[in-house]
Amino acid sequence: MVMTENMRILLASRPTAAPKPADFTLDRAAIPEPSEGQVLLKILYLSLDPYMRGRMSAAKSYAAPVEIGAVMEGGTVARVERSLHASFKEGDTVLSHSGWQSYAVANGSDLRKLDPAVAPISTALGVLGMPGFTAWAGLQNIGRPKAEETVVVAAASGAVGSVVGQIARLRGARAVGIAGGREKCAFLLEDLGFDAAIDHRGPDFADQLARACPKGIDVYFENVGGRVWDAVFPLLNTFARIPVCGLIAQYNATPGDTGGADRLDGTMRSVLTKSLSIRGFIQREFASQRDQFYEEASDWIAKGKLRYREDIVDGLENAPTAFIGLLEGRNFGKLLIRVAKEHA
Amino acid sequence: MVMTENMRILLASRPTAAPKPADFTLDRAAIPEPSEGQVLLKILYLSLDPYMRGRMSAAKSYAAPVEIGAVMEGGTVARVERSLHASFKEGDTVLSHSGWQSYAVANGSDLRKLDPAVAPISTALGVLGMPGFTAWAGLQNIGRPKAEETVVVAAASGAVGSVVGQIARLRGARAVGIAGGREKCAFLLEDLGFDAAIDHRGPDFADQLARACPKGIDVYFENVGGRVWDAVFPLLNTFARIPVCGLIAQYNATPGDTGGADRLDGTMRSVLTKSLSIRGFIQREFASQRDQFYEEASDWIAKGKLRYREDIVDGLENAPTAFIGLLEGRNFGKLLIRVAKEHA
Numbered sequence: 001m002v003m004t005e006n007m008r009i010l011l012a013s014r015p016t017a018a019p020k021p022a023d024f025t026l027d028r029a030a031i032p033e034p035s036e037g038q039v040l041l042k043i044l045y046l047s048l049d050p051y052m053r054g055r056m057s058a059a060k061s062y063a064a065p066v067e068i069g070a071v072m073e074g075g076t077v078a079r080v081e082r083s084l085h086a087s088f089k090e091g092d093t094v095l096s097h098s099g100w101q102s103y104a105v106a107n108g109s110d111l112r113k114l115d116p117a118v119a120p121i122s123t124a125l126g127v128l129g130m131p132g133f134t135a136w137a138g139l140q141n142i143g144r145p146k147a148e149e150t151v152v153v154a155a156a157s158g159a160v161g162s163v164v165g166q167i168a169r170l171r172g173a174r175a176v177g178i179a180g181g182r183e184k185c186a187f188l189l190e191d192l193g194f195d196a197a198i199d200h201r202g203p204d205f206a207d208q209l210a211r212a213c214p215k216g217i218d219v220y221f222e223n224v225g226g227r228v229w230d231a232v233f234p235l236l237n238t239f240a241r242i243p244v245c246g247l248i249a250q251y252n253a254t255p256g257d258t259g260g261a262d263r264l265d266g267t268m269r270s271v272l273t274k275s276l277s278i279r280g281f282i283q284r285e286f287a288s289q290r291d292q293f294y295e296e297a298s299d300w301i302a303k304g305k306l307r308y309r310e311d312i313v314d315g316l317e318n319a320p321t322a323f324i325g326l327l328e329g330r331n332f333g334k335l336l337i338r339v340a341k342e343h344a
Numbered sequence: 345m346v347m348t349e350n351m352r353i354l355l356a357s358r359p360t361a362a363p364k365p366a367d368f369t370l371d372r373a374a375i376p377e378p379s380e381g382q383v384l385l386k387i388l389y390l391s392l393d394p395y396m397r398g399r400m401s402a403a404k405s406y407a408a409p410v411e412i413g414a415v416m417e418g419g420t421v422a423r424v425e426r427s428l429h430a431s432f433k434e435g436d437t438v439l440s441h442s443g444w445q446s447y448a449v450a451n452g453s454d455l456r457k458l459d460p461a462v463a464p465i466s467t468a469l470g471v472l473g474m475p476g477f478t479a480w481a482g483l484q485n486i487g488r489p490k491a492e493e494t495v496v497v498a499a500a501s502g503a504v505g506s507v508v509g510q511i512a513r514l515r516g517a518r519a520v521g522i523a524g525g526r527e528k529c530a531f532l533l534e535d536l537g538f539d540a541a542i543d544h545r546g547p548d549f550a551d552q553l554a555r556a557c558p559k560g561i562d563v564y565f566e567n568v569g570g571r572v573w574d575a576v577f578p579l580l581n582t583f584a585r586i587p588v589c590g591l592i593a594q595y596n597a598t599p600g601d602t603g604g605a606d607r608l609d610g611t612m613r614s615v616l617t618k619s620l621s622i623r624g625f626i627q628r629e630f631a632s633q634r635d636q637f638y639e640e641a642s643d644w645i646a647k648g649k650l651r652y653r654e655d656i657v658d659g660l661e662n663a664p665t666a667f668i669g670l671l672e673g674r675n676f677g678k679l680l681i682r683v684a685k686e687h688a
Contacts, residue, residue, distance in 0.1 A: 275406070278621070
């Protein structure tokens with residue numbers, strides 16, 4: 001089938017709590033024309049990531065929101081269909097930020113060429129891309145796990161968490177992963193080599209976590225928040241480091257949702273008495289280290305020391321449902337949309 | 345008058361909220377006898393510091409509590425009365441940690457000899473001692489103010505805050521101080537050279553603070569907590585640093601005191617979206633930098649670039665009342681008890 005239209009998914013409305021399918025519109029438009037210095041891209045893979053929930057909201061954040069009626073934002077792997085840029089030719093595979101659509105034009109300067117010989121091209125959106133770099137940079141610059149220390153990460157079978165735990169082990173630390181359900185926990189232990197895996201759905205979750213961390217917690221890589229934080233916090237050791245790269249449990253909350261007693265004063269008391277370090281970050285702060293990450297991670301992958309799992313959903317039209325599921329933890333591994341077949 | 349007894353102030357009971365005079369007992373005991381390697385000290389100055397409230401409580405912290413019936417802990421400047429240690433002789437002035445009493449024995453290895461020619465000996469408990477080093481180390485290692493940045497500190501006329509603001513200015517930053525009352529604010533502006541001073545007692549305190557920080561806040565040196573935190577937090581800039589060395593507004597609180605809505609989730613959202621860094625610390629973590637601090641601070645004092653104010657109360661028997669006042673902000677400058685006259 002020759003595509004003659006650009007399928008796009010637009011933001012139809014700003015969700016107040018969890019996004020619903022009606023917050024998105026499926027739209028068909030003409031395939032855009034590249035100008036001088038640009039290329040026409042056919043999107044192969046779209047990355048779905050929790051940060052996109054923030055872009056759907058008008059609340060102030062580190063990046064501007066997607067406008068109502070605009071194409072949803074997102075990282076993509078694409079093939080060059082036509083090139084008006086000297087550095088790219090038809091058939092090249094590139095990393096772009098083209099959003100939820102099947103075709104796009106892009107400036108050559110915004111693209112990174114991918115070498116399919118190094119690793120499957122989809123990994124440029126996962127273990128070798130933004131999520132993998134988030135894990136690496138947060139540990140390298142903030143978590144700094146030392147040998148024998150205990151590193152805890154939640155959403156541990158996901159794109160960031162799975163890399164956090166494996167790097168922690170590669171640095172000689174103990175990795176304790178938190179995930180939803182038996183199957184994911186088994187994956188952490190058997191496929192990724194975590195030292196312990198805890199199901200956060202268990203009623204005795206906090207007790208289980210405490211038993212899995214007999215020497216306390218030295219690094220808590222925060223990407224979820226919510227009740228995981230409450231279970232982790234009392235176990236933190238003096239001088240513990242908490243890189244904060246996400247708070248997925250909060251993303252669908254409406255202001256004033258929690259209703260419970262104020263926890264801030266107690267948190268600050270522990271920050272003081274335990275000399276804790278809490279540090280939010282976005283991976284682009286450490287952009288200058290990307291080559292170092294890529295080299296180290298590619299080497300680990302080649303040697304089988306860093307493993308990854310992808311959860312690939314076919315068809316751009318399924319992106320809204322898949323994204324809603326991501327916020328509920330229904331994916332298993334790095335969530336991607338296969339927008340078009342690689343070898344079509 | 346020749347003293348023949350050791351006056352001591354003991355912890356009589358653990359306060360549940362603000363300490364009361366009845367939580368202390370004035371006691372008289374025999375003057376202790378030094379053994380080999382020890383010295384007998386006559387205490388000249390006792391330092392009163394907010395951290396002592398923590399030592400009165402059994403709650404877990406970074407240091408063990410004072411036992412009921414034991415002498416209250418504290419930093420002291422003392423004169424050697426008798427020495428059984430080769431490095432000290434009668435008449436030497438030393439820094440010791442002898443607590444709330446008029447005489448003490450100490451191991452020579454726990455003492456630091458003071459040179460009265462460098463600065464008044466009382467400064468070893470303030471601007472050149474633990475509080476000054478807390479200010480210096482928190483800025484040097486965590487706050488790291490850059491030129492033109494805005495540094496905010498509360499309890500700004502106190503032992504730590506006054507040094508924080510002055511060092512911030514010496515590093516080229518803008519210093520905004522928060523203090524209680526007109527007189528203290530005038531002192532910050534006129535004597536210490538702060539760029540702005542805000543009275544936290546004003547009903548429009550938060551608005552005043554916002555007006556004093558038109559470019560936001562890059563470093564908030566946290567030593568009080570409470571409503572100052574609430575006013576500061578919305579003004580923090582991306583990449584702001586928050587060294588946390590004290591929370592005096594909380595020290596007299598009982599668990600569950602706050603009662604308000606939970607602020608933790610909102611705090612963590614800002615940590616993430618603004619890449620904030622919150623870091624608790626106790627100065628002894630940076631003990632290896634003490635000589636560097638002492639050299640730099642002594643030089644600043646000699647050149648009139650670093651000023652200090654002491655609030656000296658005569659008589660050890662007045663220590664409990666003075667300490668209770670410290671937690672209420674009634675002191676003006678570094679609070680010291682003159683236990684005995686220097687030149688008696």
